[in-house]
Amino acid sequence: MSSKLSTFICQNCGSETSQYFGRCLNCNSWNSIVEEIKSKRSRYQEIKNNKKSKPFNEISSKKISRFTSGFREFDRVLGGGIVPGSVVLLGGEPGIGKSTIVLQSAGKISLNEKVLYITAEESLEQVKIRWERLNQNSIDLKIFAETNLSLIIEEIKSVNPSFAIIDSIQAIHNHEMQSSPGSVSQVRECSSELQNLAKDNNIALLIIGHVTKDGALAGPKTLEHLVDTVINFEGDNISSHRLLRSIKNRFGSTFEIGIFEMLEEGLREIKNPSSIFTNKENISGVTTTITNEGTRPLAVDIQALVNKTFYSNPRRTTTGISINRLHQILAVIEKHVGIKLSEFDCYIATGGGFEINDPSSDLGVAISILSSLKNIPPLASSSYIGELGLSGQVRKSNNLRTKIEEAVRLGIKNIIVPKLEEELNINFQNLINIKEISNIKEAVNYSFSK
Numbered sequence: 462m463s464s465k466l467s468t469f470i471c472q473n474c475g476s477e478t479s480q481y482f483g484r485c486l487n488c489n490s491w492n493s494i495v496e497e498i499k500s501k502r503s504r505y506q507e508i509k510n511n512k513k514s515k516p517f518n519e520i521s522s523k524k525i526s527r528f529t530s531g532f533r534e535f536d537r538v539l540g541g542g543i544v545p546g547s548v549v550l551l552g553g554e555p556g557i558g559k560s561t562i563v564l565q566s567a568g569k570i571s572l573n574e575k576v577l578y579i580t581a582e583e584s585l586e587q588v589k590i591r592w593e594r595l596n597q598n599s600i601d602l603k604i605f606a607e608t609n610l611s612l613i614i615e616e617i618k619s620v621n622p623s624f625a626i627i628d629s630i631q632a633i634h635n636h637e638m639q640s641s642p643g644s645v646s647q648v649r650e651c652s653s654e655l656q657n658l659a660k661d662n663n664i665a666l667l668i669i670g671h672v673t674k675d676g677a678l679a680g681p682k683t684l685e686h687l688v689d690t691v692i693n694f695e696g697d698n699i700s701s702h703r704l705l706r707s708i709k710n711r712f713g714s715t716f717e718i719g720i721f722e723m724l725e726e727g728l729r730e731i732k733n734p735s736s737i738f739t740n741k742e743n744i745s746g747v748t749t750t751i752t753n754e755g756t757r758p759l760a761v762d763i764q765a766l767v768n769k770t771f772y773s774n775p776r777r778t779t780t781g782i783s784i785n786r787l788h789q790i791l792a793v794i795e796k797h798v799g800i801k802l803s804e805f806d807c808y809i810a811t812g813g814g815f816e817i818n819d820p821s822s823d824l825g826v827a828i829s830i831l832s833s834l835k836n837i838p839p840l841a842s843s844s845y846i847g848e849l850g851l852s853g854q855v856r857k858s859n860n861l862r863t864k865i866e867e868a869v870r871l872g873i874k875n876i877i878v879p880k881l882e883e884e885l886n887i888n889f890q891n892l893i894n895i896k897e898i899s900n901i902k903e904a905v906n907y908s909f910s911k
């Protein structure tokens with residue numbers, strides 16, 4: 462049974478209406494609404510008559526046995542590896558390296574598991590050329606070049622892999638639907654059929670989706686609730702570094718990041734990521750902080766440039782921290798250090814543009830600003846950790862122990878931290894000089910006294 466229905470779907474946010482509007486009522490974007498005919502029948506439907514409710518004591522709680530993606534960084538972002546039967550959405554801008562990382566991973570997984578790579582964008586020959594450049598040597602990886610959903614589903618059923626990859630969701634289509642590939646209804650429809658197939662057959666499925674400039678997965682922003690895990694692959698076109706970041710994960714934390722470098726022969730994991738976001742020189746306007754990214758501490762430089770302004774409203778810009786945090790830190794400095802900053806422009810950038818969400822970077826930002834303003838380098842070989850409260854106090858930071866350990870590992874000599882609750886000091890005797898402070902004023906006096 463199949464009934465045709467016409468609806469109007471915003472290609473930007475995925476909201477549906479029954480009539481055409483020039484502007485989406487939900488997200489306000491112009492000319493984003495397209496009429497789509499959808500077929501209501503789901504082709505992949507297995508009605509199981511044996512499904513019944515069960516008491517808890519009859520349900521086995523077998524631990525999920527994950528398998529490795531072949532990359533430790535990727536595994537960590539996934540929450541410890543790939544979960545059988547799970548659906549992962551890997552998003553990123555075109556050209557960032559999604560096909561590359563997934564092909565490398567598929568090659569490694571196929572040494573132990575049955576893997577099927579479905580290429581809907583590139584021909585078998587194109588994938589083969591990449592494969593050779595990446596120097597992969599598994600002979601068991603299966604590749605299928607197809608864009609038609611029915612044929613893809615049939616192939617997955619017949620191969621019955623442990624792991625299947627769709628590259629990409631925007632390139633495949635359900636031929637029973639009249640809307641074009643990449644449209645919201647196609648993306649939704651294809652994903653939900655693939656999802657059912659994966660769940661019923663315990664196949665781990667990785668779906669690649671292109672992301673538009675504004676950060677939304679084109680159309681499939683609406684996919685995020687459907688899948689188990691959403692991972693973004695990020696980077697800029699200037700540096701060769703690439704970051705995997707989990708933004709939703711039913712099987713792990715969403716704070717993990719994985720760091721890679723894009724080389725001619727493919728993506729290489731960065732084992733010592735702190736080194737790429739810091740610079741050892743001691744110059745004015747630069748401090749190092751240690752943030753927490755999931756289970757891992759990461760040292761990142763914070764650079765400030767403070768200049769007398771020529772504008773009636775001073776300029777404030779940031780890269781890597783939020784502009785609101787900067788405004789708040791400037792207000793705290795004005796009030797509690799007693800320095801008027803309204804005549805100064807202030808620019809902040811983190812090392813490598815790394816996005817810091819950990820509020821304990823506040824102190825580093827404040828000291829960088831004051832260091833640039835005074836044109837005096839902060840204390841040599843130092844790292845700053847602490848969130849600034851509005852009353853100028855330095856609030857405690859999560860995972861301080863791991864952060865101090867990272868500083869020790871990097872050979873940092875001094876670390877300026879909030880008052881310690883436990884006797885952390887004893888553990889680090891002789892390894893690093895720990896200075897506990899309770900407010901910004903103390904941190905300033907300590908940093909610029911010598």
Ligand SMILES: Nc1ncnc2c1ncn2[C@@H]1O[C@H](COP(=O)(O)OP(=O)(O)O)[C@@H](O)[C@H]1O
Nearest residue numbers: 553554555556557558559560561562723724725
């Ligand atoms: N011959 C090559 N040598 C080195 N790097 C390459 C080469 N070809 C492609 N790349 C890198 O791979 C990137 C494209 O990766 P790809 O996995 O196809 O991206 P996506 O699938 O996300 O669109 C390019 O931007 C470039 O950085």
Ligand SMILES: [Mg+2]
Nearest residue numbers: 559560582628
């Ligand atoms: Mg690709």
Ligand SMILES: [Zn+2]
Nearest residue numbers: 471474485488
């Ligand atoms: Zn909309």
